[in-house]
Amino acid sequence: MITRVLNKRNRALLAELVRTDFKLRYQGSVLGYAWSLLRPLLLFLILYVVFVKFLKIGGSVPHYPVYLLLGIVIWNFFAEMTSQSVGSIVGRGDLIRKIRIPRWIIVFSSSISALINLFLNLLVVIVFLFINHVDLLKTSLWLPLILVEVYILALGVSLFLSAAFVKYRDVSYIWEVILQAGFYLTPILYPLTLITNLIMLKLIMLNPMAQAIQDMRYATVTHQTKTIYQVFGGSWYKFIPFIAVFAIFITSIAYFRKESKNFAENI
Amino acid sequence: MNQALDNDIIKVDKLSKTFKLPHEQQSSIKSAFIHFYKKQRGYELQQALKDISFEVKRGEFFGIVGRNGSGKSTLLKLLAGIYNPSGGQVEVNGKLTPFIELGVGFNMELTGRENVFLNGALLGFSRREMRAMYDDIVKFAELRKFMDQKLKNYSSGMQVRLAFSIAIRAKSDILLIDEVLAVGDASFQQKCFDVFAKLKKQGATIILVTHDMSSVLRFCDRVMLIHKGQLVMIGKPAEVADTYLELNYENTEKNRQAETKIDKNKAAKEDTTKPAIKSVIIQDSNGKSTHRFSNKEKIKIIIHYDNKQKTPTHFGLQIFNDAGVYCFGTNTKISGLSPRAEKASDILVELLPQLVPGSYYINVATMNENATTVYDYKTRTASFRIIKDSQFEGIVTLDHSWIA
Numbered sequence: 001m002i003t004r005v006l007n008k009r010n011r012a013l014l015a016e017l018v019r020t021d022f023k024l025r026y027q028g029s030v031l032g033y034a035w036s037l038l039r040p041l042l043l044f045l046i047l048y049v050v051f052v053k054f055l056k057i058g059g060s061v062p063h064y065p066v067y068l069l070l071g072i073v074i075w076n077f078f079a080e081m082t083s084q085s086v087g088s089i090v091g092r093g094d095l096i097r098k099i100r101i102p103r104w105i106i107v108f109s110s111s112i113s114a115l116i117n118l119f120l121n122l123l124v125v126i127v128f129l130f131i132n133h134v135d136l137l138k139t140s141l142w143l144p145l146i147l148v149e150v151y152i153l154a155l156g157v158s159l160f161l162s163a164a165f166v167k168y169r170d171v172s173y174i175w176e177v178i179l180q181a182g183f184y185l186t187p188i189l190y191p192l193t194l195i196t197n198l199i200m201l202k203l204i205m206l207n208p209m210a211q212a213i214q215d216m217r218y219a220t221v222t223h224q225t226k227t228i229y230q231v232f233g234g235s236w237y238k239f240i241p242f243i244a245v246f247a248i249f250i251t252s253i254a255y256f257r258k259e260s261k262n263f264a265e266n267i
Numbered sequence: 268m269n270q271a272l273d274n275d276i277i278k279v280d281k282l283s284k285t286f287k288l289p290h291e292q293q294s295s296i297k298s299a300f301i302h303f304y305k306k307q308r309g310y311e312l313q314q315a316l317k318d319i320s321f322e323v324k325r326g327e328f329f330g331i332v333g334r335n336g337s338g339k340s341t342l343l344k345l346l347a348g349i350y351n352p353s354g355g356q357v358e359v360n361g362k363l364t365p366f367i368e369l370g371v372g373f374n375m376e377l378t379g380r381e382n383v384f385l386n387g388a389l390l391g392f393s394r395r396e397m398r399a400m401y402d403d404i405v406k407f408a409e410l411r412k413f414m415d416q417k418l419k420n421y422s423s424g425m426q427v428r429l430a431f432s433i434a435i436r437a438k439s440d441i442l443l444i445d446e447v448l449a450v451g452d453a454s455f456q457q458k459c460f461d462v463f464a465k466l467k468k469q470g471a472t473i474i475l476v477t478h479d480m481s482s483v484l485r486f487c488d489r490v491m492l493i494h495k496g497q498l499v500m501i502g503k504p505a506e507v508a509d510t511y512l513e514l515n516y517e518n519t520e521k522n523r524q525a526e527t528k529i530d531k532n533k534a535a536k537e538d539t540t541k542p543a544i545k546s547v548i549i550q551d552s553n554g555k556s557t558h559r560f561s562n563k564e565k566i567k568i569i570i571h572y573d574n575k576q577k578t579p580t581h582f583g584l585q586i587f588n589d590a591g592v593y594c595f596g597t598n599t600k601i602s603g604l605s606p607r608a609e610k611a612s613d614i615l616v617e618l619l620p621q622l623v624p625g626s627y628y629i630n631v632a633t634m635n636e637n638a639t640t641v642y643d644y645k646t647r648t649a650s651f652r653i654i655k656d657s658q659f660e661g662i663v664t665l666d667h668s669w670i671a
Contacts, residue, residue, distance in 0.1 A: 009391040016388035024376055095372050099389055100348040100365040170296045261351040264344065265286060 010105060017109035018116075025113070036117050037124055040076050044069050051189050061191045062222045066128045070221060071188040071213050073121040078154050078209060079179050081114035085158030086165050086172045093267040103260040107162050111155055118147075129220070139219040146219065149245055150212045156249035163259040166266050186210045192226040205231045208241040276441060276472050277323040277346065281355035284316040284341055315341045316496045318355070323474065325361075325440075328467055330487035330504065331476045332511055334518065338496040340445060343367050343476045347443055361440030361472070365390070368445055370430035375419035379410060382418050383433060390437045400436055408432040428455060435462050441472045446479075460486075480508050481660055509655045512624055516558065516652040519589055519626040523647040542574040542633040547648040549629075552617075558651045560620055562664050566651060568616045570631050579606035580642065582614050583632040588625055594662055600638035621664045624655040 006014075026032040048065060051057045058064035088110045095101065165171045186209045187195075195201045204210050211228045218227045232238040289310045316338045323329045333339040344350040345357055347367050372389050373382050383404055387397040405411050408428040418426065463473060463486060477483060483490050483504050490507040492499040494514055500507060550567040551557050560566055574580060583598035597616075599606070607614065620627070629649045633642040657664060 008393060012391070012393040013388045015394070016385050020374060020377065020381070020385055023381065024374070027376060095389070097349065098366060098368045098371045100363075101389065168296050174296075264349045 005102075010102060013101060014105055014109055014112065017105065018112045021109060021113045022116070036120050040069075040073055040121050041124065043076070044072050047072065047189060057189070057194070058191050060193055062224055063132045063134050064191075066125065066132050066134060067191075067217050067221045067225070068189070069128055070125050070217055071186075073118070073125055074150060074213050074216060075183060075186060075188050075209065076121070077114060077118040078150060079183070080117065081111055081154045082157050082161060083172075083175060083179065084110050084114060086161045086175055088158075089162040089166055089263060090267055096263050096267060103263055104159065104256065107155075107158050107256075111151075111158060114154070115151065134221060137220060137223070139223075142219045143216060146212050146215050149242070150209070152249050153208050153212075153245045156245070156252040159256040160248070160252035163256045163263075166259065166263055182207075182209065186213060188213065201226075202231055202237075206237070206240050206244075208245050211241040274324050275322040276325045276327075276359070276361050277474075278358040278360075279319055279321050279346075279355070280358070282316060282319045282342070282345060282352055282357060283314070283354035284338075284345060284350060285353040286313045286315055287311075288313050314496055316345070316493075319493070319498050320355075321491055321498065321501055323441075323472060326467070326470045326472055328463075328473045328475070328486050328488045330483040330490040330507075331474065331493065332478060332480060332483055332490055332507065333493040334478060334515065337493050339476050339478075339493055340367075341496075342493065343443055343445055343474070346474065359441070362438070363441045364434070364437050364439045364443055366434070367443050369434055370426055373418055373426065373430065376417060378417055379414040379421065379429060382429070383414075386430070386433045387436070390433065392436070404429075404432045404436065407435075424455070431455075431459065431462075435466070439471075441474065442466065443474050443476075445476045480511055484508060484658060505655065505658075508624070512626065512652060512655060515589060516626045516650070519628065519650050519652075520558070523628065523650050540576050541642040542572055542576075542578050542580040543643045544631055544633060544645045544648065545571040545573050547571070547629060547631055547645070549649050549651050559654055560651055561656050562620055562622055562624075562653050563656075564620075565617055566620050568618070568629065568649070570614045570616070571612075572614070572633060573611045574607075574609060574633075575611075577608045577610055578642070579608045579636040581606050581634045581636065581638045583634060583638070583641075584616055585630040585632075586620075586622075587628045587630065588622070588662065589627070592662060594622060594627065598632075598634065598638055600634075606636040620651070620653055621666070622653050623659055623661055623664055624653045624657070626650060626652050 022033075026035055029035060031038065048068060052064060052068070058068065061067055085107050088106050089096065089103065092106045095106070096103065161171055161175055185204065186207060187204060192201065192204070192214070195204060205214070205226075205228045214225060214227045217225050228238045228241065287310045319342065331339050331342060341350065344367065345352055346359070347363060347365065348357075349367070366389065370386070372386060374385065377385065380401075383401060384394060384397050388394075392400075405414055408425075408431070410425060410429055413421065413425065421429070467473060473486075475483065475487065487504050489501060490504045491501045492507050492511050492514070499514070500510055548556065548569045548571070549558060550569065551560065552565045552567065554567070568584065570582060570584075572580075572582075581598055581600045581604075584596065585593065586595040588594055599614075627650060628647045629651070630644065630646045631648055632644040634640060635642065
């Protein structure tokens with residue numbers, strides 16, 4: 001199925017769309033592509049100064065700066081990919097109204113751009129891992145799998161949002177607010193040890209982004225952090241985030257397929 | 268498989284397309300929620316196409332003509348797979364160009380070269396294939412010096428040239444073309460025509476959608492006429508052209524009548540002391556009322572007027588074509604007649620309409636004895652149509668003969 005979907009023609013188109021996206025993104029800026037790295041680094045610097053230096057949060061977590069940076073990078077990837085995808089179909093209305101190309105390619109190409117950014121940012125994380133003298137953990141091998149989980153979640157959400165945006169332009173504003181709320185509901189800035197209410201902790205961990213970010217931190221930075229497996233122990237509840245990711249992905253594809261037939265006339 | 272079946276490259280069966288047109292653009296969740304709550308949907312259905320069935324044969328140059336808003340572009344989008352049919356089906360037995368317009372996806376911020384590769388990818392070419400044909404594309408477009416400039420610095424003609432040069436590389440069995448012939452200068456149009464002729468020779472099927480009958484007459488083997496979303500006829504270009512002109516005439520006539528109605532309301536307030544035009548009647552040379560004429564047949568135009576004060580009056584006549592081009596004008600003064608001063612009467616003009624086939628309007632006027640002041644001016648008081656019995660182009664048909 002993947003070979004059918006990604007045939008030669010679609011691959012060429014995908015590559016060209018991603019290339020265009022990259023060429024245009026930093027056009028007219030002096031530093032150009034360097035902004036892909038600078039932006040998350042500067043954001044990290046602000047949060048680090050505010051939370052670690054002023055508020056003194058995270059003292060209990062070893063290698064807290066890297067721990068923080070990894071969380072920010074992963075959340076940024078999710079936020080950037082989904083918010084760019086919301087308007088991707090409408091933004092490419094010129095193509096959709098006049099040419100028959102698979103509609104998902106447009107969302108997919110914007111997801112590839114976000115992925116490329118993610119890998120650049122992960123390189124920075126690796127540099128920080130070395131600077132902080134973090135021991136290389138065997139569990140790091142799990143990282144790619146967890147990244148796949150985050151990507152599938154982000155792709156599912158992107159497909160859904162981009163299709164819904166064609167009909168309802170409110171979606172972009174709503175999503176902006178949800179992302180803002182999600183940033184604080186997900187343990188990105190604060191260590192989970194700050195949450196003393198057990199029910200609250202359990203609820204927070206059911207969020208797939210919280211589960212994924214904590215898993216990545218556990219796998220690469222330090223084992224002294226909470227993961228969903230510790231929170232729920234033997235209970236099957238620990239599978240809820242994975243089931244949620246899968247369910248979001250499947251329903252989004254179905255919704256996108258249904259709606260994409262009418263994109264040309266609804267845009 | 269049946270031989271006849273095999274020959275049809277496109278089969279369209281009872282194709283219909285209905286658009287939902289919201290009364291109030293409902294693109295916020297709040298209004299969707301309210302409508303959902305009220306269980307009412309504020310839209311009306313617009314049937315853009317109704318029960319269209321036809322076949323296009325392999326290697327045919329097939330034309331689709333219709334007035335603006337007849338549904339021809341919707342049909343093209345359905346053929347291209349951009350729209351989804353509401354009813355019926357489209358069967359395509361070959362590779363179709365996926366685009367219906369030139370320069371789709373062109374990005375103004377990219378250079379000419381980058382746009383060539385992007386556009387090529389939209390047509391289904393890989394980067395390697397594009398590299399191989401890049402030089403030919405640039406050469407055909409005659410834009411070698413400009414390829415590293417941003418597209419926004421191109422003139423529109425240059426953009427079209429570049430787009431066309433890429434588009435003709437598309438290796439497809441069926442080419443869909445929507446009014447491209449209207450763009451570009453004369454020499455580029457000629458180039459397009461040459462390409463069409465070449466593609467046709469190579470056995471490609473071409474579907475041309477246009478409202479311009481002259482390009483259809485030049486190229487198409489068969490033509491389909493659609494009007495208000497319905498198929499009117501399919502046939503040889505010359506036959507369809509006549510029906511198309513008749514349809515255009517009906518529309519012209521309808522517009523004219525609508526305008527005259529407004530004029531009449533106005534006329535009630537006008538002062539009746541000046542010579543006024545009451546009506547204009549068109550007849551053939553036998554005195555029969557008609558609006559269809561060949562350009563070898565005389566037209567009688569009778570202007571009925573009212574001149575209560577017996578003012579000395581000159582009469583003027585103007586002929587405009589459907590596109591609003593002023594084709595001919597005359598008046599009684601230019602023609603050397605003396606002004607008339609009867610209370611109420613008719614004046615008759617006889618003329619040979621040496622015009623190309625199409626619809627024409629007549630404007631008439633009454634003027635003072637020096638033909639300097641207009642007393643009454645009625646636009647579009649009558650219309651007539653020149654039927655298709657010649658293929659000459661332009662505005663007028665001049666008497667001419669070729670000497671070998």
